Amino acid sequence: MKTIRIIIERKEDGFWGYAENEEAIVGGGETVQECKQDVLDCIETLKELDAANKPSFLDREYELIYKFDIPSLLSYYKGIFTNSALERITGINQKQIQHYATGHRTPRAEQRLKIETALHNLGKELLAVEL
Template sequence: MIIKAFIERSSEGGYSVYVDQNNNDLNYGIHGIGNTAKEAVDDFVSAYETMKEFYRVKGKGFVEAKFEFMYDTASFLQFYSTYFTLAGLSRLTGINQGQLSHYLNGKRNPSKRTIEKIDSSIHDFAKNLSQVQVV
């Protein structure tokens, strides 16, 4: 079962990962926190494994899941900043590098249209990249 897990940057600057509490597919709740998006994801995965072990020890049924991580813009930019430079992401999306920096640092929030532009640009890039063969 694939469950959406949401990664968001908090107003204090940290990150959290959570599953929608209205999702009734799981018989438990988990979350993760960290100073970076990666730390929060790692904490979330650790919480999942801990909960799984807890249910095993208690002899309770545990709903296994795989998680699809959904990022807010700041979390995405921070998480993938070791793979994409803002200059490269600017060329890819057509969004000014300074504007991307504001999103990354939480100084501004992108509009829905800008979020869609980033999302579609990244997916188009990934699709093109998946067709590359190095010989």
Template structure:
């Protein structure tokens, strides 16, 4: 199964979109919503619709595995169910007010800040993966 990037972004109007970043696929899937979660759900539904359409038309459908990649606003929106801004601030060392600007799209983090956030979250996830209970 081919792995394809699915880019999740917050638009200027505050809505979210998901789109495939692949040139060599015979179809294109997108999704939109008022939240990142809605956009991802729309994207997944549209993928299933495309799969059904190809089956109905008797066409061969290339199954894909998606590698979701987020802009900062989309990440913060989507994972707000797991991370509060205060908690994310503690994990990353980035001021909570600054993170709030990223959520609203008023500011965009620099490449260095994005890398710092990504490394901090991966480190936190690694710590969580080692948890065991007695």
């Protein structure tokens, strides 16, 4: 199965997404959800191309993986995660998280990994919950 990595970035005029490892896949919108939908719409449009112009990955199974820059991720999930909650699961100070969210500071690789690992661990914990 082919993995297509979609990079989502926040810009002044909204959110933009593009495939890191495939050409012609792009999308944008005022929100991350609109951006992701526009990327899916772009893929559907590519499927309608004739065989000579259609990207080869469309002929086999593929999955989309979304990669966010830190400001986009924090902005997208700000209604779900408070800075306090992120501090609890990452160990990163709330003020520092706010600097990352606004784009005033860029986290070092170690800090990005700490955020990513904490979110993945939370996801694994939630997947194990039964109600």
